[in-house]
Amino acid sequence: MGFELDRFKGTVDPDFKCNLCNKVLEDPLTTPCGHVFCSGCVLPWVVQQNSCPVKCQRISAKELNHVLPLRNLILKLEIKCDNHARGCDAVVTLQHLAEHAETCDFSPAKCGNRGCEEVVSARDLDAHMREACEHRAAGICEGGCGLTLTLREQKSSGHCCKHADIKKFQVFQLDFKFLRWFFSCVETDLFPKLQRKLYFAS
Template identity: 35%
Template sequence: MSGGYDLNLFASPPDCNFLCSVCHGVLKRPVRLPCSHIFCKKCILRWLARQKTCPCCRKEVKRKKMVHVNKLRRTIGRLEVKCKNAEAGCSVTCPLAHRRGHQDSCPFELMACPHEGCTARVLRGALAEHRQHCPHGAQERCPLGCGATLGPVERARHNCYRELREAWSWRQERSRTLVLGLLRRMREVHRTANLVRRQLAQLGGFLEEEDAMLVGAPQGEAEATPEGSMGAEM
């Protein structure tokens, strides 16, 4: 692969001083050797991996002696280039350094349809229309991450955060109602326990009185029995 820029990329033929002697393209990340010859960094590194000499003068070269030519790089960055989508219809030209920024907004850039299951690639300028009529766009998941599957009409009015907030409020109110109901039940249980405790205390006192009466009854009856039997005999 060539290390430099393709000549067809430029709006007008670049100066011959901007060309790499290895790939014959426009210099990309130019570096200068001690012998003053300039090459693309990628090209010269690939060359030096096989031979340790300059491609032009055959002088011995050490990688540590290479120097980046940043001034030349900035000069080349100001050369006018065509958009890579020129064959598709884009007529824009811009400095080489700004080429990537234009591509990120070029209406002639091919884009993949975002609908799941659709493999179509359409121009960025026609992507919005394609999405409206895409057969795979009838149902798609909420882009905000709530997990809901929405149709075109639902997507237009879907507010993920509002629905999540309403669901959270409903759950919070339900939790508050459950807690209040639990507190009421606990108070009722507490009152019932106190009532049972009092009734048990009363029952205990009553049983003690009964036990005392039962324990004292036989002695009284024993004292009264002789007189009663004698009276009965008489």
Template identity: 45%
Template sequence: MGFDADKFVSGISEDKKCCVCSGVLDNPVRAACGHLFCSGCILPWVVRHGSCPQGCQPLTPGDLENVLSLREVILGLHVRCEYRTRGCDAVVRLTDLLKHLQDCCYRPVSCRHAQCGATLSQWQLADHEARTCDYRPMGICQEGCGLVLVYKTYTTHNCLTALKQLVIQQEQQVSVLEQELEGRGRAFERRERVLLAQLTDLKRHVQQQAVRFQACHITQLRHHSACRAALTQLEPCDHVLIQWEAHNSLPPGDMFSTEMELKTSNNRSVLVPAGAEVSL
């Protein structure tokens, strides 16, 4: 959002105003089409619409360029204090405005005395709290209640009445705290129920995973047992007689590349692919 043009001492030309909010440019950026915007105005627009607000062309965040020179020019312009309606006539550069507002003696503040709630300028606060506030402290009651006396009621102070009012105030505070505590308790209960439901789901998932893992493990054990049983049923072989017939003539020294037939002593035949190793 741009700056309010009315706070500037001199008039602001249109080339220093945002095409979205019409305020004086705050952190100005320029689109490829040449239009200028506040960075805080154009970025949300581009994300939502994907085009220039003036309807001239498509636009993405990467198409925006910071205009640092223009930013420095705008920050150097003179503005009036925001508290001029309270009496401040200060004129400062825009870049120094925030520091001035923090230190301005016309900055609105609230009286710190309980029950007062008056709002006044910073320069008035000390005198108000010390001399004119109706709720400024006047001392401690010496009649037995020990309460702090304030200017508004110290001449008509009655210990019994004051203590009753104090009890009522404290009961109201206790009621507020109890309601707050009850609300937090309900929130904790809801949170606890959610966590317990999540924990239950997690336990059920873990149990299901354990059952599946156990079933898979049993299947593997059965498969291994079947393999071992099959191996024990194989007939022993004392020696192997290798017989082959080459279907292609090979030059001397070349690797044998055809299949060969192995015959065992009990006349069982096995085809061995090319390149396989055979232990005799």
């Protein structure tokens, strides 16, 4: 699909341009008639049209060939980092562009905190997750569930502690069962035994 011309340092030789996208050639392929295109540009065209994009003759995808000498020359061109718009000022040769991108401090990185869709530069990711992100862990729920709360939940009181409600309901059930058992004892001959147990327990 080619590389944008304004990313390169200095003037780019017109012979390095793709005749389809008009960008600097990326993985150049040549047709039997001598025209050169990016592989990503010419392959779909030939598969669909069965002809050279210049429409000078009919060809098949099998007739396209890599132009290694031209490719090697292009790889020596100096190009701005993919993250130039994000603040990276690095200029590297095209052959080292991918290698630089892997370690570039300005590469886009998505926040790892659950619920956060923020994308920041790789160098700012750690600080964002620990200090700026509203979805970072900020405390423990005191309502009874013990879940970790995010800063946003703390600020907005948006945590619905269902676990706490369930716990209260379970306690209520236990109390109700005890009372039902207690009154059943009162109505039977077990009540004297219960009285003795309560007396000694106290």
